[in-house]
Structures are given as structure tokens and as C-alpha cells.
Amino acid sequence: MSTETKTKNRRASIDDVAKHAGVSTATVSRVVNQTGPVAADTISRVQQAIVELNYRPQAAARNLAGRRTHTIGLLVSSIAGDFFAPMLRGIEATAQENGFTLLVYSTGGGAGNISQPLPLGEQNTDGILSFVDSISDAELTHLADIGFPTVLIHQSPPTGLNIPFVTIENKQGARKLVDHLIEVHNYRRIAFLRGEEGHEDSYWREMGYRESLRAHDILLDENLIAAGGFDRNQARNVVESWLNAGIDMDAIFAADDESALGVLTALQSAGLCVSQDMAVVGFDDISMSCYLTPPLTTVRAPIEDVGRTATQQLINLIRGEASEPLLLLPTEVIIRQSCGCDG
Amino acid sequence: MSTETKTKNRRASIDDVAKHAGVSTATVSRVVNQTGPVAADTISRVQQAIVELNYRPQAAARNLAGRRTHTIGLLVSSIAGDFFAPMLRGIEATAQENGFTLLVYSTGGGAGNISQPLPLGEQNTDGILSFVDSISDAELTHLADIGFPTVLIHQSPPTGLNIPFVTIENKQGARKLVDHLIEVHNYRRIAFLRGEEGHEDSYWREMGYRESLRAHDILLDENLIAAGGFDRNQARNVVESWLNAGIDMDAIFAADDESALGVLTALQSAGLCVSQDMAVVGFDDISMSCYLTPPLTTVRAPIEDVGRTATQQLINLIRGEASEPLLLLPTEVIIRQSCGCDG
DNA sequence: CTGAAAGCGCTTACAG
DNA sequence: CTGAAAGCGCTTACAG
Numbered sequence: 001m002s003t004e005t006k007t008k009n010r011r012a013s014i015d016d017v018a019k020h021a022g023v024s025t026a027t028v029s030r031v032v033n034q035t036g037p038v039a040a041d042t043i044s045r046v047q048q049a050i051v052e053l054n055y056r057p058q059a060a061a062r063n064l065a066g067r068r069t070h071t072i073g074l075l076v077s078s079i080a081g082d083f084f085a086p087m088l089r090g091i092e093a094t095a096q097e098n099g100f101t102l103l104v105y106s107t108g109g110g111a112g113n114i115s116q117p118l119p120l121g122e123q124n125t126d127g128i129l130s131f132v133d134s135i136s137d138a139e140l141t142h143l144a145d146i147g148f149p150t151v152l153i154h155q156s157p158p159t160g161l162n163i164p165f166v167t168i169e170n171k172q173g174a175r176k177l178v179d180h181l182i183e184v185h186n187y188r189r190i191a192f193l194r195g196e197e198g199h200e201d202s203y204w205r206e207m208g209y210r211e212s213l214r215a216h217d218i219l220l221d222e223n224l225i226a227a228g229g230f231d232r233n234q235a236r237n238v239v240e241s242w243l244n245a246g247i248d249m250d251a252i253f254a255a256d257d258e259s260a261l262g263v264l265t266a267l268q269s270a271g272l273c274v275s276q277d278m279a280v281v282g283f284d285d286i287s288m289s290c291y292l293t294p295p296l297t298t299v300r301a302p303i304e305d306v307g308r309t310a311t312q313q314l315i316n317l318i319r320g321e322a323s324e325p326l327l328l329l330p331t332e333v334i335i336r337q338s339c340g341c342d343g
Numbered sequence: 344m345s346t347e348t349k350t351k352n353r354r355a356s357i358d359d360v361a362k363h364a365g366v367s368t369a370t371v372s373r374v375v376n377q378t379g380p381v382a383a384d385t386i387s388r389v390q391q392a393i394v395e396l397n398y399r400p401q402a403a404a405r406n407l408a409g410r411r412t413h414t415i416g417l418l419v420s421s422i423a424g425d426f427f428a429p430m431l432r433g434i435e436a437t438a439q440e441n442g443f444t445l446l447v448y449s450t451g452g453g454a455g456n457i458s459q460p461l462p463l464g465e466q467n468t469d470g471i472l473s474f475v476d477s478i479s480d481a482e483l484t485h486l487a488d489i490g491f492p493t494v495l496i497h498q499s500p501p502t503g504l505n506i507p508f509v510t511i512e513n514k515q516g517a518r519k520l521v522d523h524l525i526e527v528h529n530y531r532r533i534a535f536l537r538g539e540e541g542h543e544d545s546y547w548r549e550m551g552y553r554e555s556l557r558a559h560d561i562l563l564d565e566n567l568i569a570a571g572g573f574d575r576n577q578a579r580n581v582v583e584s585w586l587n588a589g590i591d592m593d594a595i596f597a598a599d600d601e602s603a604l605g606v607l608t609a610l611q612s613a614g615l616c617v618s619q620d621m622a623v624v625g626f627d628d629i630s631m632s633c634y635l636t637p638p639l640t641t642v643r644a645p646i647e648d649v650g651r652t653a654t655q656q657l658i659n660l661i662r663g664e665a666s667e668p669l670l671l672l673p674t675e676v677i678i679r680q681s682c683g684c685d686g
Numbered sequence: 687c688t689g690a691a692a693g694c695g696c697t698t699a700c701a702g
Numbered sequence: 703c704t705g706a707a708a709g710c711g712c713t714t715a716c717a718g
Contacts, residue, residue, distance in 0.1 A: 011465065013712085014711060015711080015712095023688075024689045025689090025711090025713090026688070026689060026691095026713080027688060028712095030687095030688090030713095033713085035713090036687085036688095036714090037688090039687060042687080042688085054485070056466045057711085058467075058710085058712070059406075059412075059466050059467035060402075060405075060406035060407040060710080060711080060712085061407050061712035062403075062711080063694090063712090064404050064407050064693095064694045064695065064696085064710085064712070064713090065693080065694055065714080066712075066713055066714090067694070071446075079431050079435055080428060082428075082630070085422060085425075085427055085428055088447075089449075092422055092447065092448075092449055096448070096462075101446055101447075101462055101463070101467075102446065102447050102448070103446055103447075104444075104445050104446075104447055105435075105439070105445070106436075119439075119444055120444070122354065122399065123399045123401050123402050124402035124444075142397075146354070287631075288630075288634060291604060291631060291634070291635055292636075293635075293636035356694095356695055357697095358695080366705085367706075368697090368705090369704070369705060369707095370703090370705075372697060372698085373697095373703095376697085378697090378698090379698090379703085380703055380704090381703070385703080385704085400695085401694090401695055403694080403695080403696085404694070404696035404697090404710090405696055405697080407694090407696070407709095407710045407711065407712085408695075408697040408709080408710055409697055409698090409710085410710070
């Protein structure tokens with residue numbers, strides 16, 4: 001069995017509406033877009049014709065003639081995980097509120113610095129939002145050259161390029177989290193599990209970690225730092241190898257909640273009791289973090305808000321209004337039980 | 344009046360490329376789109392011009408002239424949760440593989456049956472993917488009338504409309520899950536927590552539940568059925584009230600994992616030990632389900648695959664090829680520990 | 687307040 | 703294999 005599309009008669013165009021209402025297409029355009037002055041009764045005549053013919057302006061023609069697309073392009077390396085959903089929600093909502101639609105393209109990771117024309121750009125959007133590593137420096141340079149509205153999310157622009165970006169207070173958040181571990185729980189041997197190589201979030205979280213240790217006169221043991229890749233399995237493997245090597249630790253700070261999950265798994269399958277035998281903390285506060293056992297102490301990243309803010313900045317740029325070169329959204333330490341607190 | 348003043352910041356158009364390569368725009372179009380025959384050396388001349396001028400065809404003009412948009416519209420009621428990410432991943436990937444871009448619009452829930460022109464439709468896409476309740480019957484009827492390619496996800500079309508849809512084997516999955524509860528664990532008093540009112544997934548899951556009870560000669564107790572709304576908090580409240588009322592139960596089947604979470608919370612804060620004192624099972628197998636305590640026994644819904652399949656069906660429709668009126672993707676019971684098994 | 691007309695930047699018969 | 707030309711369906715000065 002199969003269904004097939006049946007073609008019916010042509011859709012109504014602006015000419016049809018104009019004819020039906022006895023006006024010119026210019027007038028129809030004016031009432032549709034609420035631009036320019038039109039007499040009240042003309043307006044209602046046109047509106048009636050629109051309803052009767054079920055007229056909907058065709059985007060392509062509108063964009064061509066108007067030199068705008070009313071759409072925002074979002075580039076991400078991968079549409080995955082708990083991190084993505086809230087960000088998308090923020091972006092989508094803000095775009096809608098301002099009359100823009102959202103075009104999403106995921107570069108599928110690894111697009112890193114291979115310069116290849118993206119399917120989203122000047123040719124089909126009014127502006128681009130780029131999350132982390134989804135766009136090459138060459139492409140970014142091109143966009144900056146032609147002055148195309150662009151905002152970076154959780155990533156700073158290549159040096160020399162004047163592209164606004166919005167991200168979160170990674171360092172501050174990490175600093176406070178580690179301070180808690182040291183000051184409240186008296187841990188001194190705190191391991192750090194980095195995120196992805198070259199990822200700025202990870203970099204600044206590590207800086208916060210180092211700063212906290214330094215501030216408390218704790219000598220950093222480089223053996224307590226390893227790469228977790230923001231990945232459950234990689235994190236789990238690292239912790240298992242630490243355990244096998246008999247590394248002495250009080251606590252493990254995973255660069256994100258996703259990898260904290262792997263840490264928890266490794267510890268539990270080694271028969272350790274998290275929070276008593278070993279503290280674990282993460283970063284992001286993804287939706288499942290409060291349901292873990294024990295509930296995860298972490299730093300809340302205002303991801304949805306990052307999406308909203310970045311989109312607003314982009315829309316400002318598109319409208320030719322001022323926009324902040326850098327916006328750092330505040331993070332907040334969320335104390336639960338995996339750090340050793342009672343909850 | 345001299346044409347020497349070629350504006351430096353204007354983007355290259357097809358005319359510029361044609362002039363640069365010494366050919367007509369028709370020829371440029373042919374090499375760009377790989378349509379029609381072009382001599383080998385002409386091709387390379389044009390390609391060189393394209394590179395030199397950094398030419399990128401403008402989508403709006405292309406769409407207008409070509410009467411196609413090369414984009415797929417996705418309508419969802421809300422971009423939230425663990426359910427959405429995998430579905431989006433499947434849709435996005437399949438769209439990309441076939442040269443389509445994705446336009447996403449979330450109706451923000453409650454769009455139910457208020458007929459209001461959607462920002463996604465015939466005017467800016469080649470086809471529409473609609474997830475559950477994101478589009479009104481009136482709108483759907485309109486789309487069917489004009490034969491516009493449309494595919495429904497996790498939702499059947501209104502009666503009389505010939506619109507293909509893809510969903511999962513809800514009833515079968517629920518049936519097997521409840522069979523397990525009865526046959527392996529000997530539970531007889533199994534409660535069911537419905538999902539959202541009028542939601543087809545919920546309806547069929549309930550049918551599977553009822554069918555299993557009937558097959559095992561267990562009389563259905565209507566007091567053991569309540570509305571959980573696919574919602575953590577609502578589910579939690581219901582279970583708390585059941586507990587307060589002293590309802591006798593062996594097990595609770597939550598219509599999705601999200602609400603199973605609420606069940607777990609309610610049970611645990613009442614001091615009950617899930618899996619020993621009371622079994623809990625869910626549906627979907629969202630990413631966090633295996634990390635819950637105890638790990639959740641559930642039914643795996645192939646959500647990403649649903650996204651892929653629906654998109655492929657839509658693309659078939661767009662291309663005028665055959666498409667299945669209904670595709671039911673298989674589900675699978677995932678036994679973990681919350682049902683009382685050892686794990 | 688309204689309309690005639692010139693595009694916007696492409697694609698695609700049609701003719702050669 | 704290639705080009706001239708007629709649109710695609712809108713918007714927007716410009717003129718009245």
C-alpha cells in the first residue's frame with residue numbers, strides 16, 4: 001500500500017488577492033506587512049480577500065524582494081544530550097518572540113577546522129549562532145569580513161575577530177565548588193577530570209580548580225588530573241585506572257555532569273560508597289543530576305538563559321542595534337549529597 | 344553611469360560568475376546544480392569563477408525560481424526533555440543526508456485545536472513533520488487538501504485524512520512488560536499511571552496493560568488507574584495519595600520514564616524500598632533510566648529511529664515516491680532492577 | 687492614501 | 703553543448 005500526493009489548484013498569490021480586493025499588489029503588501037498607510041476600509045477589504053483565498057505570503061519571494069530571510073541559523077556540532085535541549089529551548093523561544101524562525105544544522109562534530117561551505121549562512125539566514133566548535137576559523141573570518149551578524153556560544157572568537165560571544169562563569173563556578181570541598185569537607189587530594197581537549201568550558205573550569213587549590217595552599221598533584229572528555233565511558237575508564245593504581249584521593253571533580261556519571265559508576269562498581277569513601281562533584285546540573293545516587297553536587301550552568309541571551313544579541317546585531325561583545329552568565333553551586341553533605 | 348564602480352561589498356551573484364567565466368547564467372546554473380550537459384572545460388572555468396568570487400547561490404532566489412525550498416519543517420509542541428533530543432538527532436541526520444535543511448518550530452503546547460496559521464508550511468518548506476499535538480485538525484485538513492507532503496509522528500491522522508504516520512509498538516511493548524510483572528514476579532495488583540489525556544502513546548500502553556491482565560485472568564481494578572500526565576510531579580502526587588489512602592499494590596506501571604521518576608521519588612520518600620516493597624516500571628528508556636536507583640525496568644522506544652523513519656517517509660513523499668501509510672517500529676522490554684529482578 | 691513598475695537572483699523551457 | 707528570455711511572487715522607491 002502506498003499513499004500519493006495529489007496536486008490541486010494553484011495556491012493564491014498576492015496578485016490573486018489584489019484582484020479579489022480590487023487593489024494593487026503594493027497595497028496588499030502594505031496591509032500584510034503593516035507598512036505604510038492604508039485606509040481602514042481598504043485594509044478590511046484586503047484582509048477579507050486574504051481569508052477567503054487562504055493566502056499565505058511565500059517566504060522565498062518575500063525574502064528575495066525584501067533582502068531578508070527572517071531566519072536565524074543555529075550551528076551545533078551535535079544535537080545530543082541533556083545539555084542541548086534547554087539551550088535549544090531558549091534559542092527557539094527568543095527567536096519566535098522576535099518573529100524569526102530557526103534553521104538548525106549540526107556539523108556532526110569533527111568539522112573542526114575543515115573549511116567547507118556550510119549549508120547555513122548569508123545565503124539563507126539573517127544571522128548565525130554557533131555553538132562551540134561547529135564552525136571553522138576560516139568560515140568565521142569570512143563572516144566577520146562581510147560583517148554578517150554572528151554570535152558565538154560557549155566559545156570565544158579567534159584572536160583579531162570582533163565577534164560577540166556569550167558563555168558562563170566557568171572559572172568562578174569551579175572555584176566556589178572546589179572551595180566548598182576544601183573548606184567544608186577538608187578534602188585536600190581532589191582530582192580533576194578534564195573535558196574535551198581544547199574546550200573552553202573545560203579550560204576555565206580547570207583554572208577555577210587550580211585557583212582554589214592555590215588559594216588554600218594545596219600543592220597541585222598533576223597525577224590527579226586526567227582527560228575525561230565530557231564522556232561517561234572515558235571518565236569511567238580513567239577512574240578505574242586510578243583506582244587500580246591505588247591513587248590516593250578524597251574527591252573527584254568531573255568537568256561536567258555527564259562525566260561525573262561515569263565517575264559514579266566506576267566508584268560504585270569498585271564497591272566504594274560515594275560521599276562517604278569518596279566525594280564526587282560535577283558541572284552543569286543537567287536534568288538527571290538530582291536523581292542520581294547520591295544526588296550530585298554540581299554547579300548550575302544557566303544553559304537555557306545562555307540560549308536566550310545569545311539569540312537576543314544576534315537579533316540586536318541583525319537589527320543594527322548595539323550588542324555586547326561578551327556576556328558572562330552567572331553560575332551557582334548546587335549542594336546535594338555526593339560531596340559528603342547531608343542533603 | 345560607469346559600471347567600473349563595482350561595489351566591493353556586494354556578494355557575488357550568478358551574473359557576476361557568468362560574466363567572470365564568459366558564459367551565460369543558464370550555464371552557471373547548470374554546473375552549480377549539475378543539471379543538463381556542460382562541456383568539461385566550461386565546467387572547470389565556471390567552477391574557478393565560483394571559487395574566485397566566493398559565490399554562494401542565494402537560497403531565496405533559488406527557491407522562488409525552482410519552486411522548491413529544500414527544507415523540511417518540524418513542528419513540535421515543546422522542545423524539551425530526554426525524549427526530544429534523540430528524535431531530533433534522527434530527523435536532522437536523515438534530512439542532511441538527503442540534502443534538506445531543517446526548520447524547527449515549537450508551538451509551545453496548547454496549540455491543540457486552535458486554528459492559526461503556522462509559521463511553517465507550504466510557504467517555506469517542501470514538507471512538514473508533526474510530532475503529536477503540534478498541529479490542529481483544521482491545519483492538517485488543509486495540508487491534506489492541497490496534497491502537501493506531511494508525516495505525523497506518534498500520532499494518527501484525524502479520520503478521513505490520508506496522511507502517513509510513524510509510531511511505535513506501544514501496545515505490544517506494554518503487554519510484554521506487564522506479562523513479565525505477572526509471570527515472573529507473580530504480581531497481581533498492578534497500578535497504571537496514564538500519560539497525558541488523549542495522548543495516543545498513553546492510550547495504547549494502557550491497552551497493552553489491560554490486555555495482559557485479561558490474558559492472565561486478573562480482574563482490573565479501576566482504582567489502580569490514574570492520570571500521571573507524563574509528568575514527574577503529577578505522578579509523584581498521585582502515588583503519594585495512593586499511599587495515604589492505603590491502596591493495596593504490588594507494582595506500578597508508569598506510562599513513561601519521566602513519570603516513573605516521580606513514582607520512585609514518592610515511594611522512596613515514603614520509606615519504601617523500590618523493587619522489594621514495590622515494583623516500578625516505565626516506558627521509553629530515556630537516557631537516565633539506567634542510572635536511577637534502582638535502575639529502571641522499562642520498554643525501549645526507538646525514538647531516534649522514529650525520527651529517521653518519519654523523515655525518510657516525508658522525503659519520499661516530497662520526491663513523489665511511494666510512502667507507507669503507517670509504520671510501527673518495534674519496542675523491546677528492558678529488564679533492570681526496579682521490577683524486582685536481580686539485575 | 688494608492689498604483690505602476692522596476693527589480694530581487696535564480697531556474698527552465700525553448701531554440702539553436 | 704549553450705544562450706536569450708520569460709518568469710517565480712514578492713517589496714519598495716517613485717509619482718501622484
